[in-house]
Amino acid sequence: MLQAHTVADVRAAEAALMSQVPPGSLMRWAAAGLAAYVREVAPGSGPVVFLVGTGDNGGDALFAAAELARERFVAVAIADPSRVHVEGSYAAQAAGCRLVDSPRGFGVVVDGVVGIGGAPGLRPPADAWRATIEAERPFVIAVDVPSGVDVDGATVAGGSFIPADATCTFGTYKNALLVDPAAGWAVRGALPRLIDIGLTPYLPAPSIEALQAADNRLLLSVLGSTLDQRGEAPTQKYTRGVVGVAAGSTAYAGAALLCVRGAQSGPAGMVRFLGEQDLAARVVDRCPEVVAHTDPAERGRVQAWVVGSGGGDEAAARLAVALEDEVPVVVDADALQHVPDRFDVPVLLTPHAGELARMLDVERSAVEADPLGHATRAAERWEATVLLKGARTLVVAPGEPARVNLTGSPWLATAGAGDVLAGVAGSFLAAGADPRDAGALAAFVHGAAAVVASGGGPVTASRVADAVPGVIAAWRNGTLDESQVRDWRDR
Numbered sequence: 127m128l129q130a131h132t133v134a135d136v137r138a139a140e141a142a143l144m145s146q147v148p149p150g151s152l153m154r155w156a157a158a159g160l161a162a163y164v165r166e167v168a169p170g171s172g173p174v175v176f177l178v179g180t181g182d183n184g185g186d187a188l189f190a191a192a193e194l195a196r197e198r199f200v201a202v203a204i205a206d207p208s209r210v211h212v213e214g215s216y217a218a219q220a221a222g223c224r225l226v227d228s229p230r231g232f233g234v235v236v237d238g239v240v241g242i243g244g245a246p247g248l249r250p251p252a253d254a255w256r257a258t259i260e261a262e263r264p265f266v267i268a269v270d271v272p273s274g275v276d277v278d279g280a281t282v283a284g285g286s287f288i289p290a291d292a293t294c295t296f297g298t299y300k301n302a303l304l305v306d307p308a309a310g311w312a313v314r315g316a317l318p319r320l321i322d323i324g325l326t327p328y329l330p331a332p333s334i335e336a337l338q339a340a341d342n343r344l345l346l347s348v349l350g351s352t353l354d355q356r357g358e359a360p361t362q363k364y365t366r367g368v369v370g371v372a373a374g375s376t377a378y379a380g381a382a383l384l385c386v387r388g389a390q391s392g393p394a395g396m397v398r399f400l401g402e403q404d405l406a407a408r409v410v411d412r413c414p415e416v417v418a419h420t421d422p423a424e425r426g427r428v429q430a431w432v433v434g435s436g437g438g439d440e441a442a443a444r445l446a447v448a449l450e451d452e453v454p455v456v457v458d459a460d461a462l463q464h465v466p467d468r469f470d471v472p473v474l475l476t477p478h479a480g481e482l483a484r485m486l487d488v489e490r491s492a493v494e495a496d497p498l499g500h501a502t503r504a505a506e507r508w509e510a511t512v513l514l515k516g517a518r519t520l521v522v523a524p525g526e527p528a529r530v531n532l533t534g535s536p537w538l539a540t541a542g543a544g545d546v547l548a549g550v551a552g553s554f555l556a557a558g559a560d561p562r563d564a565g566a567l568a569a570f571v572h573g574a575a576a577v578v579a580s581g582g583g584p585v586t587a588s589r590v591a592d593a594v595p596g597v598i599a600a601w602r603n604g605t606l607d608e609s610q611v612r613d614w615r616d617r
């Protein structure tokens with residue numbers, strides 16, 4: 127798992143490490159990594175300007191500037207000469223860096239204004255530097271984090287920050303580098319570069335986690351409970367888990383089908399469908415493996431329910447029925463407006479920003495501005511796991527590190543994709559995963575399946591569902607490549 131840590135945890139780890147190594151070592155290592163990264167993402171001998179703030183973030187920038195000045199024209203713009211990192215400043219001067227007062231005219235800008243010590247927002251002269259950058263659009267490389275963002279909250283309140291095309295971070299990721307909206311302004315693409323400065327042994331549990339293609343342990347642990355020790359499928363379909371789908375309505379019949387197809391594409395062994403006669407007939411017609419029930423009283427046993435996708439007016443009644451079974455439930459779409467005050471079963475709530483806003487009685491824009499804060503609020507309010515859908519979907523359970531999903535493609539923003547996701551999540555729940563794991567695994571394979579099915583172009587939700595089994599197979603077999611799971615070339 128990829129990990130991010132809070133500022134306080136990074137500071138404590140840095141202090142512990144610093145007491146073990148010669149003074150200045152961490153900054154030298156960070157600066158060397160930064161210089162190498164600048165060479166990599168802005169190759170050639172073109173001029174570069176380093177924006178230097180008053181703290182150690184500016185120190186990193188100055189030492190990296192000194193190193194690069196041997197190879198190309200390097201300028202430094204100092205925010206406040208009376209509060210500059212002294213040794214870094216001498217090093218940059220000695221290396222021949224030119225002093226300038228703004229990034230004007232430079233094609234490559236390195237932002238060392240503030241790092242983890244920065245309060246959100248920018249002060250003079252950095253606010254003016256930002257305006258120049260906005261007008262001229264140079265290639266911007268952030269040092270540790272883009273200056274001005276809220277590092278732990280991952281927000282960009284007020285818009286007073288320096289957007290980056292690339293970020294070079296040290297020791298561990300920070301929340302703002304993985305979670306939107308801040309993460310979307312830290313890189314063009316998925317991930318900043320992480321420079322190892324020896325912090326890992328001193329870091330506590332993370333604040334944020336993200337599954338990766340290279341690490342299939344969580345998937346294997348869930349599949350291990352549905353498949354036997356030798357990895358062979360048991361003969362009993364029921365031991366792989368039965369997922370019940372109570373989704374769709376006369377008005378939204380497609381949602382029922384897509385949710386069922388999602389449920390079929392996951393690890394569970396069987397799908398039951400509960401719905402009225404016409405809908406049930408259509409589901410069985412298109413998905414003959416499904417066992418359909420029209421009478422809730424004769425619905426059969428399941429290990430997990432998925433309720434609400436396209437459920438319209440029937441969603442409330444379906445949710446009440448599902449909750450009677452005392453098994454885990456995925457609560458999606460229309461059912462989210464009918465959640466009880468508290469749940470007696472494990473629950474995965476799967477809202478998008480608008481649905482979460484309605485649940486919390488706030489504006490949608492407030493959720494979009496602070497998705498982590500609102501998902502956390504809802505998780506605590508309902509003592510349930512919240513999967514908040516977005517470009518970087520969040521999975522938040524009370525008292526646990528939040529998980530962020532880094533797979534997917536902009537093409538996944540398509541009708542019915544959420545219905546498929548709810549079905550896949552229900553399948554993982556029925557297979558024995560807890561809601562937090564089910565949500566994270568489902569979001570991961572769903573996003574990766576979109577990339578596979580899309581091939582870089584438009585994709586339908588049905589094709590995403592069809593691609594899920596192949597992604598699970600590749601991930602399980604260790605052949606899933608990180609480059610296959612995301613298509614984030616666009617900001």
Ligand SMILES: NC(=O)C1=CN([C@@H]2O[C@H](COP(=O)(O)OP(=O)(O)OC[C@H]3O[C@@H](n4cnc5c(N)ncnc54)[C@H](O)[C@@H]3O)[C@@H](O)[C@H]2O)[C@@H](O)CC1
Pocket residue numbers: 140144152153154156157179180181182183184186239240241242243244245246247248249252269270271274296323
């Ligand atoms: N502590 C360490 O050993 C290491 C620190 N490193 C670097 O040091 C950074 C943290 O350094 P600091 O703790 O000195 O803090 P920063 O350099 O991030 O920022 C603190 C300084 O910025 C000013 N400031 C705060 N908010 C501001 C704003 N909104 N606009 C303008 N100025 C603002 C403060 O007055 C203070 O002088 C990390 O992000 C990283 O880049 C790295 O060198 C790795 C090792």
